[in-house]
Amino acid sequence: MKGRLLDLARISLPLVVICTLMVALIAAVNHFTAPVINENEKALFNQSVKDLFGLSKNEEPTVDPLHLPENELLPSGALAAYAVKMGEKQLGYCMEVTGSGAYSEDLRMLVAIDGDGQIIDLCCLASSETPGKGDKVLNDGFYSTYYxxxxxDEITSADPPILSGSTKTATALYNAVDCALALYQTLTVQKGDGA
Amino acid sequence: MFKTILKQFKEGVFDKNPLLVQILGVCASLAITTSVSNALYMGLAVTAVLVCSNLFVSLLRKFIPQQVRIAAYIVIISGFVTIVEMLMKAYLPSAAEKLGIFLPLIVVNCIILGRAEAYASQNAPFPSIIDGLAMGAGFTIALLLLGAIRELFGAGTLFGISIFGQSYTPIGILSSPPGAFIVLGCLIALMQYLKKDCPSMNSTQRRKSQSRMSKQGRIRHDP
Structure with a gap:
């Protein structure tokens, strides 16, 4: 019995040491890269908001986070909502949502909606869909036609637009748009006079 | 010393090219080589993981028990893939975005585990690093060839720059997975031709090979 335990320890101890070493290495690299990755994500978010509302490089919009309801009214997949202004002028709203049902991880999308509830534009912040295959759905040519x-009302009453060979990604995109519009409606009802 | 390094590089790039001779890491290679830039980023990422994992495995080769060596190699490889992924997301975000799911999938690339098991676990750290560099170079060159042919004839561009002008009609199939298979097949055939494997096989070797195959019932000899 003692011999078997010693054998087990002799085999498992090196594995534990190797795992610890690798975790320490990953933690050290993460310490340096995490702030840079966060900065990149912020820059990507800001640039995406500008692109969604058709603003130039020099224009800096004000992006105010909106308070999300903490109850069952919040659609699943809703991450955040922002009111976007340029000076005093209200440009619209930006919904940060995830689209479930993708081939790989959920899509993380930004959907820009104007005061009348119409989709201005949308873009993908993060996706792990197959390059050249699933991500075709995320190209401007596909979604601009349908969304x-x-x-x-127009979105929820229609069937999800599907692209042959990218069915799952197209469904995830539909779910993301659906979630963004549901979030917009929730916020509209909450405030009574607009999101 | 220099001759040994040169020999290792010749093996990695030509004699034992991971993609064109050993036919390893095909899945990601076919999927990612729609453009030369994707191929370059993938090749460099795999090379970085190969070099680091080879070095680590070589350093720990006397410490890792035989029974759990594969598990240990997988932990080491996946650790370095995670590190490369984090570094690319931080300093080459557009490249990380382009490679998408195929970047973390480097973990299951047979080339890396194969070199850890076949070379690094039996050799000193320095030759293991050179082996990683050589195999990585061979893989990167093969990916670049594949990517260049597919992008050039499938889209009429190289690194996104138009080569043939607006009048060129792209060969659509080359951008799609069947095109990748066709180009890879042609490159493998070209490699075999360059190596002159078949003509260099002497008559005794050929007889032995045929005899072995006929015993296995794969081919029949006419009387």
């Missing part, structure tokens, strides 16, 4: 300028 831009549509309202919540």
């Amino acid at each position: 831009l300028g549509r309202t919540v």
Whole structure:
């Protein structure tokens, strides 16, 4: 019995040491890269908001986070909502949502909606879909045809637009848009006079 | 010393090229080589993981018990893949975005585990690093060839720069997975031709090989 335990320890101890070493290495690299990755994500978010509302490089919009309801009214997949202004002018709203049902991880999307509930534009912040295959759905040519300028009623009453060979990604994109519009409606009801 | 290094590089790039001779790491290679830039980033990422994992495995080769060596190699490889992924996300975000899911999938690339088991676990750290560099160079060159052919004829561009002008009609199939298979097949055939494997095989070797295959029932000899 003692011999077997010693054998087990002799085999497992090196594995534990190797795992500890690798974890320490990853932690050290993460310590240096995490702030840079966060900065990159912030820059990507800011640039995406500008692109969604068609602003130039020099224009700096004000992006105010909106308070999300903490109850069952909050659609699943909703991450955040922002009111976007340029000076005193309200440009619209930006919904940060995830689209479930993708081939790989959930899509993380930004959906820009104007005061009338129409989709201005949308973009993908993060996706792990197959390059050249699933991510075709995320190209401007596909989604602009089906989603831009549509309202919540038009989207929910129609079948999800599907691209052959990228069915799952197209479904995830539909779910993300659906979630963004549901979030917009929730916030509209909450405030009574607009999101 | 220099001759040994040169020999290792010749093996990695030509004699034992991971993609064109050993046919390893095919899945990611076919998927990612729609453009030369993707191929370059993938090749460099795999090379970095190969070098680091080879060095680590070589340093720990006397410490890792035989029974758990594969598990240990996988832990080491996945650790370095995670590190490379974090570094690329921080300093080459657009490249990390382009490689997508194939970046973490380097973990299951047979080349890396194969070199850890076949070379690094039996050799000193320095030759193991050179082996990682040589195999990585061979893999990167093969990916670049594949990517260059597919992008050039499939899209008419190289590194995104138009080569043939607006009048060129791209060969669509080359951008799709079947095109990748066709180009890879042609490159493997070209490699075999360059190596002159078949003509260099002497008559005794050929007879032995045929005899072995006929015993296995794969081919029949006419009387």
